[in-house]
Amino acid sequence: MSDVQVYTPFRGGLPRLGPYARELWARRQFALELARTEIRTENTGTGLGQLWLVLNPLLLAFVYYVLTSILSGKPGGGARLAHIMAGLFVFYFFSSAVVGGAMSILSSSRLILNTAFPKMLLPISVVLVSFMRFLPSLGIYAVVHVVTGQPVRWQMLWGIVPLVLVLVFATGLAMLLATVNLYFRDTKSFLPYTMRVWLYLSPVLWLPEQVRGSLAFLRWANPLFPLLGSWSEAVVEGRAPQAWMLGAGAAWAVVALLVGAWALLSREREFAVRL
Amino acid sequence: MSSLSASEAFLGVPPVEIPAPLSVRVEDLHVTYRASLERRPTVARRLRRLGRGERVVREVHALRGVSFDVLQGQVVGVVGANGAGKSTLMRALAGILPPTQGRIEVHGRVSTLLALGVGFNAKLTGRQNVTLGGLAAGLDREEIARRYAEIADFAELGEDFMDMPMLTYSSGMYARLAFSVAVHMEPDILIVDEALSTGDARFKEKSFARMQELCAQARTIFLVSHGLSTITQLCTEAMWIDKGALVERGDPAKVVSAYRRFLKVGATAVTQEDV
Ligand SMILES: Nc1ncnc2c1ncn2[C@@H]1O[C@H](COP(=O)(O)OP(=O)(O)OP(=O)(O)O)[C@@H](O)[C@H]1O
Ligand SMILES: [Mg+2]
Numbered sequence: 001m002s003d004v005q006v007y008t009p010f011r012g013g014l015p016r017l018g019p020y021a022r023e024l025w026a027r028r029q030f031a032l033e034l035a036r037t038e039i040r041t042e043n044t045g046t047g048l049g050q051l052w053l054v055l056n057p058l059l060l061a062f063v064y065y066v067l068t069s070i071l072s073g074k075p076g077g078g079a080r081l082a083h084i085m086a087g088l089f090v091f092y093f094f095s096s097a098v099v100g101g102a103m104s105i106l107s108s109s110r111l112i113l114n115t116a117f118p119k120m121l122l123p124i125s126v127v128l129v130s131f132m133r134f135l136p137s138l139g140i141y142a143v144v145h146v147v148t149g150q151p152v153r154w155q156m157l158w159g160i161v162p163l164v165l166v167l168v169f170a171t172g173l174a175m176l177l178a179t180v181n182l183y184f185r186d187t188k189s190f191l192p193y194t195m196r197v198w199l200y201l202s203p204v205l206w207l208p209e210q211v212r213g214s215l216a217f218l219r220w221a222n223p224l225f226p227l228l229g230s231w232s233e234a235v236v237e238g239r240a241p242q243a244w245m246l247g248a249g250a251a252w253a254v255v256a257l258l259v260g261a262w263a264l265l266s267r268e269r270e271f272a273v274r275l
Numbered sequence: 276m277s278s279l280s281a282s283e284a285f286l287g288v289p290p291v292e293i294p295a296p297l298s299v300r301v302e303d304l305h306v307t308y309r310a311s312l313e314r315r316p317t318v319a320r321r322l323r324r325l326g327r328g329e330r331v332v333r334e335v336h337a338l339r340g341v342s343f344d345v346l347q348g349q350v351v352g353v354v355g356a357n358g359a360g361k362s363t364l365m366r367a368l369a370g371i372l373p374p375t376q377g378r379i380e381v382h383g384r385v386s387t388l389l390a391l392g393v394g395f396n397a398k399l400t401g402r403q404n405v406t407l408g409g410l411a412a413g414l415d416r417e418e419i420a421r422r423y424a425e426i427a428d429f430a431e432l433g434e435d436f437m438d439m440p441m442l443t444y445s446s447g448m449y450a451r452l453a454f455s456v457a458v459h460m461e462p463d464i465l466i467v468d469e470a471l472s473t474g475d476a477r478f479k480e481k482s483f484a485r486m487q488e489l490c491a492q493a494r495t496i497f498l499v500s501h502g503l504s505t506i507t508q509l510c511t512e513a514m515w516i517d518k519g520a521l522v523e524r525g526d527p528a529k530v531v532s533a534y535r536r537f538l539k540v541g542a543t544a545v546t547q548e549d550v
Binding site: 003004005006007008009010026027029030033034037040041111112113114115116117269270272273274 | 306307308309366367369370371372373374375376377378379380381382383384385387396398399403406407410411412413415416
């Protein structure tokens with residue numbers, strides 16, 4: 001017989017990374033199919049169906065546009081609408097990836113108790129779902145970008161970098177919270193509020209240049225500050241993002257991924273007996 | 276193998292039967308679930324309990340020192356009362372539950388039919404679920420596409436139903452498709468946990484035939500069932516598990532009759548049939 005597997009007691013610590021990575025890669029189609037299934041089935045009952053994928057963030061962007069216009073006492077103009085939309089769409093993706101990812105392990109107890117597979121697939125698949133939902137909203141943004149007369153330059157392609165970094169950051173956080181949620185089940189209840197506050201602390205409803213004085217700490221304390229700041233600079237203003245933002249964003253993303261993967265990998269063999 | 280026994284016969288040594296290679300070896304296996312006493316283990320309650328010095332986690336010692344070897348090509352029936360630890364043992368063999376103590380050695384790929392239709396999504400069609408179930412079991416897309424016709428034929432649902440959402444299936448139809456997917460994965464070791472009970476008599480006969488076919492190909496099968504006649508008809512050996520320990524193992528007829536004596540029930544129609 002080709003392969004022999006030996007199961008011994010769980011002692012904590014990481015599994016052997018080589019075989020784990022191979023197993024994960026071998027199951028990549030499963031993660032993709034899980035994500036596709038989720039997308040395919042979620043809006044089947046509603047009249048507008050998949051159109052909700054773009055309608056939801058669009059309506060939300062208008063709500064926030066109206067809100068900021070009222071708060072600042074004057075209509076914001078096209079540039080602000082474009083900035084809010086670009087930021088909000090990415091934030092929306094980030095937040096649904098993290099909140100969904102946090103529940104991904106606990107809500108798949110049936111799958112976990114009856115099949116052996118690398119559990120890392122579950123948060124990854126949820127992040128993929130959120131990303132697939134996010135992609136069509138880029139089309140909407142493109143229309144708004146042109147209609148409101150924002151510059152179209154090749155520098156906009158810089159936006160790919162922060163976008164990938166947000167993806168990595170969200171994956172790391174999803175893995176971490178999925179694990180933590182198994183031990184402290186309040187985690188999921190706190191998340192919606194955390195996300196709401198996080199949105200207000202990030203340069204979505206305001207511009208990165210606007211933080212001054214006592215709020216300046218946000219520049220280094222909030223991972224989404226450099227990530228969403230550089231995204232907006234590239235995509236909305238069409239210029240190369242500031243180097244410190246890309247650097248800080250990359251650092252946050254890598255740290256989140258390492259911590260999240262370590263948390264999940266070191267506990268995952270125990271998941272089945274704790275569900 | 277044959278040349279060896281031939282040469283021994285030539286030398287005048289009585290031909291010895293060379294045992295089939297080992298398939299599964301279990302040594303002193305203990306599995307403990309750490310069931311949380313709280314329905315929702317939250318930080319606040321955990322703190323409160325800590326203050327009172329109470330234990331939050333109740334340990335369920337589901338398996339207490341089970342040891343056995345199984346050779347290739349065996350069909351092993353597993354009997355035991357509800358809560359005896361049969362499903363727990365099967366999950367440990369499949370690598371889903373880590374041993375708390377002891378060691379499991381498995382030669383080959385395990386396909387599990389622990390619960391029906393794991394990984395299935397009732398909103399998807401039968402055809403899509405075959406893909407999803409196959410991917411969950413670790414096959415890749417091409418392999419599934421190659422086996423699709425065979426799987427659909429075996430389930431005998433008719434082409435129309437394969438393209439209907441599984442919500443529209445009866446539970447027996449659901450079980451047929453799930454069973455069909457599992458037995459077409461070409462596993463080296465197949466684990467079936469009370470999955471035959473929903474099929475009608477004809478399908479049950481077909482599943483028997485298919486399992487015998489798999490055994491002929493030197494696959495190993497574990498079959499958990501409360502239908503005692505299934506065990507005596509299909510299995511080459513049986514084990515009886517009670518309160519997490521292996522009570523008896525050997526010839527299916529003997530083990531089943533010992534188990535029946537223990538239950539103080541005769542071979543009535545009720546115990547013979549899968550109800
Ligand atoms: N997820 C779980 N968490 C905590 N305890 C569990 C869990 N699953 C099973 N147990 C406990 O483990 C013991 C063995 O359960 P198991 O499911 O292995 O029994 P079984 O022999 O399959 O029973 P049945 O014939 O009813 O299927 C039982 O005491 C049960 O309460
Ligand atoms: Mg059971």
